[in-house]
Amino acid sequence: MARTMALEDRALTILRRLRHAIAGPRRDLRDSYIGRVVRGRSFADVGGLWGTVAEKVSVAHRHGASSVTMIDVSPPESELWPAFHRRMRRLGVAGYRTLSRDVCALRPGDVPEPFDVVHCSGVLYHHPNPMALLAALRSITAGHLILTTAITPETVVNRRGRYRVPPSGVIFVPALSEDEREVLAEHWRRVAPGALGIVAPASYDVADFGPWWWLPTAKAAAALCESAGFCVLDQGLTWRGHALTLMLEVR
Numbered sequence: 001m002a003r004t005m006a007l008e009d010r011a012l013t014i015l016r017r018l019r020h021a022i023a024g025p026r027r028d029l030r031d032s033y034i035g036r037v038v039r040g041r042s043f044a045d046v047g048g049l050w051g052t053v054a055e056k057v058s059v060a061h062r063h064g065a066s067s068v069t070m071i072d073v074s075p076p077e078s079e080l081w082p083a084f085h086r087r088m089r090r091l092g093v094a095g096y097r098t099l100s101r102d103v104c105a106l107r108p109g110d111v112p113e114p115f116d117v118v119h120c121s122g123v124l125y126h127h128p129n130p131m132a133l134l135a136a137l138r139s140i141t142a143g144h145l146i147l148t149t150a151i152t153p154e155t156v157v158n159r160r161g162r163y164r165v166p167p168s169g170v171i172f173v174p175a176l177s178e179d180e181r182e183v184l185a186e187h188w189r190r191v192a193p194g195a196l197g198i199v200a201p202a203s204y205d206v207a208d209f210g211p212w213w214w215l216p217t218a219k220a221a222a223a224l225c226e227s228a229g230f231c232v233l234d235q236g237l238t239w240r241g242h243a244l245t246l247m248l249e250v251r
Helices: 002-023 029-037 057-062 080-091 130-139 178-188 218-227
Strands: 042-046 067-072 097-100 115-121 141-150 155-158 161-164 170-172 214-216 230-238 243-250
Touching: 029 057, 029 115, 029 141, 029 230, 029 243, 042 057, 057 067, 057 080, 080 097, 130 141, 130 218, 141 218, 141 230, 155 178, 161 178, 214 218, 218 230, 218 243
Parallel strands: 042 067, 042 115, 067 097, 115 141
Antiparallel strands: 141 243, 155 161, 170 214, 230 243
């Protein structure tokens, strides 16, 4: 438990440090996409509990969602849940629903009917099985999914060397050689100093969503979503060009 809380504290510190860098000085693109489609509709934020300040339940509420739900894999005893409740009280959000569950392992009755709008940010590249995640998100989405994932440029060049991936490529992070990892670590260190598996060492286990497992190119990220049953309505780079936010619609 102490180790878990220490990791959560570290995650909170890193996320707060990066919050401005991810959103930038202008309005968060994710908020804009949510605002375009959520008024009068049901909304769920999947995986938004990490760090608490990145949640989008309050954003959907502010834009007139008919109902709002937080779904997160964090166990009920995690300190992240009380922090989320405190944030909701501070922002005047009431009547929201919470569900402590892995979205890929939902039980009958967990989600009685799909949500009109679903948001999921910063989860795909942490998931050992990204297509299973996208399929799960598709199963609970009736209308739109707003998805953000870290991406890799096709070419990374710095003082550590050069790393190239084809436009259709996806980097499987556990397979990186040490030389490749050094090039990517140099690229990511300033925006994601705690990137487990790239900047920081990591051990991999299929039940662990902490390390970075995958880094798709922008083209590959969109294709993953299309393969899972979505069509791309809009997209834009975020996090200083290190992430892609997609406005998706169920096909």
